[in-house]
Amino acid sequence: MTEFYTYLDVLNRLRDGETVRSAPREVLRAQPLPSRLALSLLPQAAMEPVKAWLRQTFGPRFLEDELAIALEATSSASPRLLPVEFERVEEDWKTGQRLRLRPTLMSGSVVVYNMPYEVAETDDLGDCPPVLTFHSFKGGMGRTTLALALAAAVHKVHRRVLFIDADFEAPGISSLLKHSMPKPRIAFADLLAIAATSSEIEANDAIETVAGRLADQEIDGLIVLPCTRDLGLPSVSPETLTLSGKRSPFFVGSLVARLGKRIGADLVIVDLRAGLSELVASLFLDPRLQHVLVTTLNGQAIDGTIMLLDRMREMASKWRAASSTQFDASLPTVIINQSPPGLTEAGFGQESALAAMAVFEEEIRLFLEQLRSSDQLTDAPENPFQEASITTSIVDADPTVTILPRDLRETQRSLIRTNLPDQMYSIFGSLVPLSAPSVLGQDRVLTDANQRRERLAEYARKGIFAESQPQADIYPTDSLVNLAERHQSAPPTVTVIGEKGSGKSYTFMSLALSKTWGTFTQKLGVGSLKQPRSSEALVLPVTPPQDLDRDAREAERKVTAETARALTGGMPLNDQLIADAVQRQLQRPDAGSAVVWRQFWLDMIAWRAGFTPGTPEAFGRFTEALLPGHAVVGIFDGIETLFSRLRSSEQEQAAVEALLRLVPDWLSQLPTKNVGCVIFIREDLARYAMVNNFKQFADRYSAFALRWNWAEASALALWIAQQSGSLPSTIAPESLASLDEEQRSQELVELWGWKMGPNTSREARSLEWTMSSLSDFNRSIKARDLVRFLAESASRSTPSDIYHDQRLLSPRAMRDAIGPCSRDRVFETGEENVDLKRIFRKIEGLVGSQRELPWSYERAHELIGSEDVRVLEDNGVLFRYEDEFFVPELYRSGLNLFYSGGARRKVVTLMRQAAGRGR
Known part of the structure; x- marks a missing residue:
């Protein structure tokens, strides 16, 4: 049986994403009508690319000989045909065929392919408070409740919110306001009506009029602009403000933002109508504003949410292509309301609810990633939404807010007793500072401030070079915490990579002065009262940085001597003899062998521990001689001073490769697990040494790399x-x-x-x-x-x-x-x-x-x-x-x-x- 197919199906096929992307440059627009399909083409358009595109789009339904699309079949006749008619535009089409970009959520009957858009001049809202619109594809998603929760959170930090109810068909906060304020003095509909009749393009008179009356409509820090004064339908809708060519189609966004600025609001929240209503398009599709999409795990809501995201993608893409003034086209923050606990009460199993949420989160995440990587959006340096995140967040609504009081003030108090405001603030708090941005009291005396500056300058100057600061303290970066957390059951056997200035020598000295691995990990906040065996491992500086100053060098030597006495009772090989041993090893005929160098470095650990310094094959006997319960972590640094020709010398490359790769591998396989190592190396030196497989090597130790974000x-x-x-x-x-x-x-x-x-x-x-x-x-x-x-x-x-x-x-x-x-x-x-x-x-x-x-x-x-x-x-x-x-x-x-x-x-x-x- 032939699939039912009408001219509306032709329209849907023509505006499919793949169809739009594959349209040849000859095609400018298409309009399927009940009687024909009209295609507008360039004046000198070649027909073959157009026909090929139609064949690709409609397959066997495109009848090339008849130049028609086969529609639905009747019971007694062949399929009806929709003729394809080609209309070539005039030669000066570029000047007369530009389309004015308008915010609309409706698809329309015309599909535009290769015709340019133009954007009317719009206001830069950089000096206005952030405008945050709340929208959802379906009603009943909890959109208004979440918007009020955010307003309550902002009030907690002593900031003012302008809350605009733009849902004319199902007003939420306006109904709540009626009980606290039966006769509001001004409404959103009034703002639109005054602006529509204003002789000023910017409608500043409308803003002044509304601002003067809003002073009487503040409830506990929430300045409310209801949809209408009597909950009736407005005489002027948002889209009617932009029908005139004198104003930007995005004028409503400018209007509410400038109103927020005029009354001193720190944040403007706009509660929009659910669905695809054109009442919301002028605000929801404004790329200068920040937007929130609220949804649940309902299948229809999921599909609708993704469709709304796609409409925003389309608008952002057209805006960027048409506008010389770029704004931050922020994608909506997607909030998943009504999480699994509520679903299980409704009869869904906990596992199935979690699975449904996981599927939806992944679907949304992939869509957002696609948008982020599509290069359709741009950032404006002064835009207040620059810090806002593109995120998918799950909100657990407290059961007590499922049925709210009928009064706005009581609603705010009910919300503030739950954790919902805190959840919302964790998502959007970056739009509003936590508190007044000045925490220094005026009573602090100037001399005290000068003394504190002197202390800071002195401490920081000593810390510029670890070589001049025998400092045991250390800041717990993620990489160091990873190093500590992953090596609690046995001493570490790792290489730590970092660029010059990333803190390698500082970390080396902090580790050395900790004396034991357990003390070092405790500094990083890792470890427990019941310490694992690795925590008792002594730290042994094997190759310290060569340019330590007198105090730092003395501190390192003291630690090395104490560790050697505790392990073997001997004296460690001194720093100069280390350098001499390296140079002698470089002169040997087998200096290009990484295996030979591995044994050299292992022996060096034994020599620095005071075990038969300078004798070959010392390491094996050293591990056997260690008393039960004794362990050591050898730490290496200063490689650049030991190997000055690493970039070009194969012997030096073999030496460093053996240290970085072979030594940790060998120590990790010791049955006794009583010797470990931490090797600090500059990234460029590691690249010179690991000529063939540096990436694989770096990936192996990436969790410990000293890189700062x-x-x-x-x-x-x-x-x-x-x-x-x-x-x-x-x-x-x-x-x-x-x-x-x-x-x-x-x-x-x-x-x-x-x-x-x-x-x-x-x-x-x-x-x-x-x-x-x-x-x-x-x-x-x-x-x-x-x-x-x-x-x-x-x-x-x-x-x-x-x-x-x-x-x-x-x-x-x-x-x-x-x-x-x-x-x-x-x-x-x-x-x-x-x-x-x-x-x-x-x-x-x-x-x-x-x-x-x-x-x-x-x-x-x-x-x-x-x-x-x-x-x-x-x-x-x-x-x-x-x-x-x-x-x-x-x-x-x-x-x-x-x-x-x-x-x-x-x-x-x-x-x-x-x-x-x-x-």
């Missing part, structure tokens, strides 16, 4: 300030790593303020500015650079600086500190990477206007060379944005580069743009 670097800054005694220990630094950026910024206000200027200014937030200034364009940040920055900023902050009395580090001192940090970073990077050192010398040789940034594409390749440009890009030292190249602040000053006219570039903006290139 921005969250950990923020926590390190707080940790250093607390360790120096400059800030009180009111919060554990490691807890910062689990906070979002907004909350981390709040916790670091006392250190460097909320912003790089007044709290109300448009200056960058201090935290993001610091991380951006100290990172390369791969967002790689090194601990040493951060420590150096703290030392420089603290020593440069003076009483004459603005905001000196509001924070430890003043904005002026922080900006001035970047110069010396940049110069040291250029030098240290060159010492680590010979290719970059060569390129840096080339850049430092530029003169006059050659040093002026940004470089054009042609200029960069002319000055540096195409291959070297690629090397700089790979290493995060150069970033191309559109047709210009930029250098991060971390390297710019040190390379003696500048911006024209002495302009101060927005380092945060550049870093965001660089971060967005991988999406």
